Amino acid sequence: MLPYWLLIPAFVIVLATTIYPLAYSFVTSFREWDLTKQRRPDGFVGFDNYLHAASESGFQNSLWVTTIFVVTSVALTLVIAMSLALLLRRKGRMHTFTRIVLILPFAMSPALIGVSYRFMFNPEFGVLAKGLGAVFPALEGMPWLADPNLAMAILVLTDVWHWAPYMTFMCLGGLASIPRETEEAARIDGASYLRIFFGIILPQMKGVLLVTAVLKTIFALKMFDQVVTLTGGGPGTSTETLAFFVFNVGFKWYDMGYASALAWILTAIMMLISIWYVRMLLSDRKMATA
Amino acid sequence: MADVRLVDIEKKYGNFLAVPQLNLTIEDGEFLVLLGPSGCGKTTTMRMIAGLEEITSGDIEIAGKRINDKPPKDRDIAMVFQNYGLYPHMTVRQNIDYPLKLRGVDRAARTRRVQETAEKVELEALLERRPSELSGGQRQRVALARAIVRTPSIFLMDEPLSNLDAKLRVTMRAELKHLHHELGVTTVYVTHDQMEAMTLASRIAIMREGRIVQLDTPKRIYSEPADLFVAGFIGSPSMNLIDGAIAGGVFTAPGVSFPVDQPDRDDVVLGIRPEDLEISTAPDAPVIGKLYALELTGESTLVTLRTGANSVCARGPADHEAEINAPCHFVPKPGARVHLFDRPSGHRLDGLSAKGQTL
Numbered sequence: 001m002l003p004y005w006l007l008i009p010a011f012v013i014v015l016a017t018t019i020y021p022l023a024y025s026f027v028t029s030f031r032e033w034d035l036t037k038q039r040r041p042d043g044f045v046g047f048d049n050y051l052h053a054a055s056e057s058g059f060q061n062s063l064w065v066t067t068i069f070v071v072t073s074v075a076l077t078l079v080i081a082m083s084l085a086l087l088l089r090r091k092g093r094m095h096t097f098t099r100i101v102l103i104l105p106f107a108m109s110p111a112l113i114g115v116s117y118r119f120m121f122n123p124e125f126g127v128l129a130k131g132l133g134a135v136f137p138a139l140e141g142m143p144w145l146a147d148p149n150l151a152m153a154i155l156v157l158t159d160v161w162h163w164a165p166y167m168t169f170m171c172l173g174g175l176a177s178i179p180r181e182t183e184e185a186a187r188i189d190g191a192s193y194l195r196i197f198f199g200i201i202l203p204q205m206k207g208v209l210l211v212t213a214v215l216k217t218i219f220a221l222k223m224f225d226q227v228v229t230l231t232g233g234g235p236g237t238s239t240e241t242l243a244f245f246v247f248n249v250g251f252k253w254y255d256m257g258y259a260s261a262l263a264w265i266l267t268a269i270m271m272l273i274s275i276w277y278v279r280m281l282l283s284d285r286k287m288a289t290a
Numbered sequence: 291m292a293d294v295r296l297v298d299i300e301k302k303y304g305n306f307l308a309v310p311q312l313n314l315t316i317e318d319g320e321f322l323v324l325l326g327p328s329g330c331g332k333t334t335t336m337r338m339i340a341g342l343e344e345i346t347s348g349d350i351e352i353a354g355k356r357i358n359d360k361p362p363k364d365r366d367i368a369m370v371f372q373n374y375g376l377y378p379h380m381t382v383r384q385n386i387d388y389p390l391k392l393r394g395v396d397r398a399a400r401t402r403r404v405q406e407t408a409e410k411v412e413l414e415a416l417l418e419r420r421p422s423e424l425s426g427g428q429r430q431r432v433a434l435a436r437a438i439v440r441t442p443s444i445f446l447m448d449e450p451l452s453n454l455d456a457k458l459r460v461t462m463r464a465e466l467k468h469l470h471h472e473l474g475v476t477t478v479y480v481t482h483d484q485m486e487a488m489t490l491a492s493r494i495a496i497m498r499e500g501r502i503v504q505l506d507t508p509k510r511i512y513s514e515p516a517d518l519f520v521a522g523f524i525g526s527p528s529m530n531l532i533d534g535a536i537a538g539g540v541f542t543a544p545g546v547s548f549p550v551d552q553p554d555r556d557d558v559v560l561g562i563r564p565e566d567l568e569i570s571t572a573p574d575a576p577v578i579g580k581l582y583a584l585e586l587t588g589e590s591t592l593v594t595l596r597t598g599a600n601s602v603c604a605r606g607p608a609d610h611e612a613e614i615n616a617p618c619h620f621v622p623k624p625g626a627r628v629h630l631f632d633r634p635s636g637h638r639l640d641g642l643s644a645k646g647q648t649l
Contacts (some may be wrong), residue, residue, distance in 0.1 A: 181375030189389035190363035
C-alpha cells in the first residue's frame with residue numbers, strides 16, 4: 001500500500017492545479033458567466049459561446065493575427081536555426097564560446113525581451129531605431145511600434161531572436177546524427193554543395209525539423225508575454241494574438257464563459273497540430289522500416 | 291584505368307604530423323592494400339587520394355595529372371566506406387543511380403547500367419528496398435554497386451568488410467577479388483586485417499606511424515619481413531620472436547640454439563614462424579622447454595612451450611596430445627626459414643632493409 005500513499009501528494013497537486021481547472025474551464029465554456037455580476041457561473045447556454053466566436057470580429061482578428069505570426073515566426077526560426085547549425089557544425093576555435101553566447105537569448109525572460117525591444121525601437125532614444133536611422137536615413141524617425149505592419153514584424157523578430165538559438169541546438173543535434181559518410185559519398189559521386197544540402201542532408205533532417213516545427217508552432221500559438229510588454233496588442237488590434245485576446249476577454253472584460261470557449265478552441269488547434277505531427281512521424285517511420 | 295603517384299605527401303593536423311613525407315606509386319590495374327594498426331595513417335592517406343582530406347604538402351597524381359586542387363568529383367574515383375555511406379532516404383535503385391544522375395547520364399542509359407550493375411553484385415531482387423531493410427552484406431553490395439556503376443578509373447575502399455560478420459567477410463572477400471579480376475580497375479584498399487591484405491593484394495604497403503615500413507607482394511612480406519614490426523604483424527599465430535645473441539655461428543637464448551650464417555653479435559632477435567617448427571623428441575633439438583598450452587584449431591594444434599622468459603609456438607598435427615608442463619622439443623621443418631633482426635633498430639639482418647625494396 002505504501003507506494004500508493006506516497007503517490008497521493010503528487011496526484012493531489014496535479015488534480016488541483018491542472019486537471020480540475022481544465023475540466024472546470026471546459027464546463028464553463030458551455031455556460032454564461034459575467035464575473036462583474038456573478039461570483040459563480042450562471043446557466044448553461046449550450047454551444048452559444050463557440051457560436052459567438054464564429055461571428056465575433058475580435059476573435060477573427062486574433063485568429064488572423066496569430067496565423068500570420070505563427071507562419072512567419074516558425075518559418076524564419078527554422079531557416080535561421082538550420083543555417084546557424086550548418087555554420088556552427090564545424091568545430092572551430094570559437095566552438096565553445098559561440099555556443100555559450102548562443103544560449104543567452106534563450107535564457108532571457110520573454111516579458112523582459114518585450115520591454116527591452118520596446119526601448120530599443122523607441123523613435124526618440126531607441127538604440128536600434130537610431131542605429132537603423134543612421135545606416136539607412138530613410139528609416140530615421142520611423143514610428144516602429146506605431147505602424148501595424150512594423151509592430152508585427154518586430155513582434156516576430158523578438159520571438160525569432162528568443163527561439164532561434166534553442167532550435168539551432170536541436171538542428172545541431174540532428175546534423176550530428178547524420179553519418180558523415182553519406183555527405184562524403186555524395187561529394188565523390190559528384191554532388192555540388194547545394195545538392196548535398198537539399199538532396200542528402202535535408203531529407204535526413206526531416207524528423208528533427210518536424211519536431212522543431214511542431215514545438216515552435218505550439219510555442220508561437222501561445223505567444224503572450226511580448227505582446228503584453230512590447231505592443232499591448234496594438235497599434236489598434238494589429239498584434240492581438242489569440243492568447244492575448246483570450247486573456248483580455250477573461251480578465252479585462254470578465255466574460256469567463258466566452259474566454260473559456262476561446263481557450264478550448266486554442267487547445268483544439270494545438271491538439272490537431274500534434275495529431276498531424278504524430279501521424280507524419282509514424283508514416284515516416286513506416287517508410288523506413290516497412 | 292590509371293596509376294596513382296603520391297610524391298612527398300605530408301599531412302599535419304595542427305602540430306600533429308599524421309603522415310610524414312610519404313612516397314608511393316600504385317600501378318595501373320593493381321590491387322594495393324594499405325595495412326597497419328589503427329592510427330597508422332592508412333585511412334588518412336586514402337582520404338587524401340579521394341580529396342576528402344587536404345594535403346599539407348606534396349603532390350598527388352592520377353594518370354600522370356596533378357590533382358591536388360581538384361575536388362573529389364573530378365578525380366574519377368569511387369569510394370566504398372566502412373559504414374557504407376548509403377543514402378538512407380533513397381531506394382537501392384536510387385542509391386546506385388545517384389552518381390549517374392549527377393553526371394547527367396540520360397535516363398535510358400542509367401536504367402540499363404543500374405540493372406547491369408545490380409546483376410553483377412546480385413541485387414536485382416532488392417532494387418526497390420531501402421538501405422534500412424537490408425542486411426549488412428546486402429548494404430555492402432549496394433555500396434559496391436554504387437562505386438562500380440560509373441566505371442571510375444580508381445576504386446578506394448576504406449575497411450569495407452570490417453562491419454560484417456566473420457563468415458560473410460570471407461565470402462565478400464572472394465567476391466571483391468573476383469570483381470577486381472573482372473573489372474581490372476586500380477584499387478586502393480585500407481584494412482587492419484592482415485588476412486584480408488594477404489588474400490586480396492597484388493602488393494601490400496604496411497604502414498606504421500604514417501610511414502610505409504614495407505611495400506611488397508604478400509608472398510615476400512610473409513617470407514621476408516623487413517623488420518620486427520612487419521614480422522610480428524603478419525601471420526597468425528604471429529612469428530616467434532626470441533631475444534638472444536650470436537656466438538660462433540650459433541644463435542643462443544635460454545633453451546634455444548640455432549646455427550646461423552651470421553657474424554657474432556649481441557642484441558639479436560631470431561624469428562621463426564610456428565608453421566616452420568615441428569614437434570620432436572630429439573634430445574638435441576634447437577628449442578627445448580616445457581609444454582605451456584595446447585590449442586586445437588581444427589586442421590592443426592598450436593603447441594606453445596616456455597623456456598626461460600620466452601614462449602615459442604609451433605603448429606603441430608591436429609591429433610597431437612601431451613601433458614602440460616611435460617618436456618617439449620621443437621625442430622625446424624625441412625626448408626624452414628629463420629629470420630634475424632637487429633634488436634635496437636628492428637631491421638632485418640640479412641641485407642634486406644625496410645626501404646628501397648623492389649618487386
